[in-house]
Amino acid sequence: MIDALGYGIIAAALALAVWGYVAAALDRPPGRALFAGAWVVAGLVVVQALIAVARIIGGADVDVALFAGYILTAVVLEPAAVYLARLEPTRWGSVILASGGLVLAPLTLRLLQIWRLGDG
């Protein structure tokens, strides 16, 4: 885990949440740009996961079982949100993408906390 990337993911996830909820409030289904935003956030999470795995293999002191469970959840979250949003081409599709971002933010914060506990 890289702290700066973690906070970047939290900021991007919250921005996605605001964007999605605004689109829903305007009664708009998710457009290409919103889906692209979700994929960008998904990509950042995968990069963070790969960095974490590399550091764990390199000997980083972290509670691997707990961390692995949470990072797996984080990695599948945005793709799952995109999948469900594609099934729902209504304003609720925008709510789905927004909710994915809203849940990813505290999840990423938990990941940063678990990572730091290991370091300490």
Next chain:
Amino acid sequence: MARRINVGPGRALLLVYAVFALSASVRAGYQLVTKFSEAPLAYLLSALAAAIYVVATVALARGGETARRVALVACSIELIGVLAVGALSYAQPEDFPDATVWSHFGQGYGFIPVVLPVLGLIWLVRAGRSTD
């Protein structure tokens, strides 16, 4: 004829419930296996919370009238659980030395755990009344 619960708002709830089902199960499994004796009450509540999230997720995915009733029960237990554990974790912190997903009304998860069952119940009741 009640509406199916696995469309529209139900799909948004399904996503959030699925994420909580997965992360709560991982956490509860980890706590029970590695350090059950440290805080048996808290960890058993973690496992209960995880089980309820899994039941609610499956019910929201299936979507029929039976599933709606199962989800209503799951969300009700969830709401009682998060309110009870949330209050107790403030009143008697010594009983909750380690956090559960419901501690402090889900503060560690952006208070989503206390909002989620309320949104779930609103959706399930509305879907049950709806005639389209």
